[in-house]
Amino acid sequence: MSEWTIHGSRAIHTSPWVELDLVDVEPRGHPRYEHHLVKWAPVAATVVLSERDQVLMMWRHRFATDTWNWEIPSGIVEAGESLEAAAIREVEEETGWRVTTVEPLAHNQPAGGMSNAEHHVFLAREATYIAPPVDTHEADRIEWIPLDRIQEMTDRREIVAGVAVTGLLQLLARHP
Known part of the structure; x- marks a missing residue:
């Protein structure tokens, strides 16, 4: 080939x-x-992990698939913006929590045969609540979910978004 x-x-x-x-x-x-x-455009997403091993998640409806599920903050990288800056911005806009540093966690191409789409997932280990989210249409609820529940939630299809599954399963694979 x-x-x-x-x-x-x-x-x-x-x-x-x-x-x-x-x-x-x-x-x-x-x-x-x-x-x-x-x-x-590339997508940047962030798994925000607290010191108590909880993940910041958003409960939301996706009209295209007519599904409700838990997701991590994510969004399109704006022109001239770094992947890291986009990941940090999306956390704050969608959840009201501020992260200041992120580290690479995962990368995938969700539909490589038909699309140039790339998802860049980062990990943030500290977050500070600053205000209600600016993007109020992004989630019905924002909660900290214990990391030890993530696998069972994925198995039950409560977490189905590709960027969230990729990042969360990578975190589970690497977390002691």
Whole structure:
């Protein structure tokens, strides 16, 4: 196997959040064809872990899948913003808790065959409550969930968002 040849592409739809392209590709030894590609800005997310081994989680509804689930703070990295700065900003905007430092925890490409999407998950070990969240539409509840409940909650599909599952399971794998 080898890399595919890209002969060109054209945008079908563009918005500030997503772009849909039709790409003229040719896999080695196979005929050319047009392939859809969904382009996203990178996403930064943060697992906030307290000194009492609790994780800051948000209970929210996702209209696209019509599901309720627990998630970690996350969002699109803005133009000119570092991944770390975006992760820190999203925690504060979505939860009202402030973190000042983050460290890399996980990275994934959730749909590599059809999208350039990249999720960068960070770990913050300290947080200070500063005010109610600015983004009040992001969550119905914000709670600190004991780390030892995360696996069972994931098994029960109470945590299903890919970026949250990736980050939380990485934390569980590394946590003593």
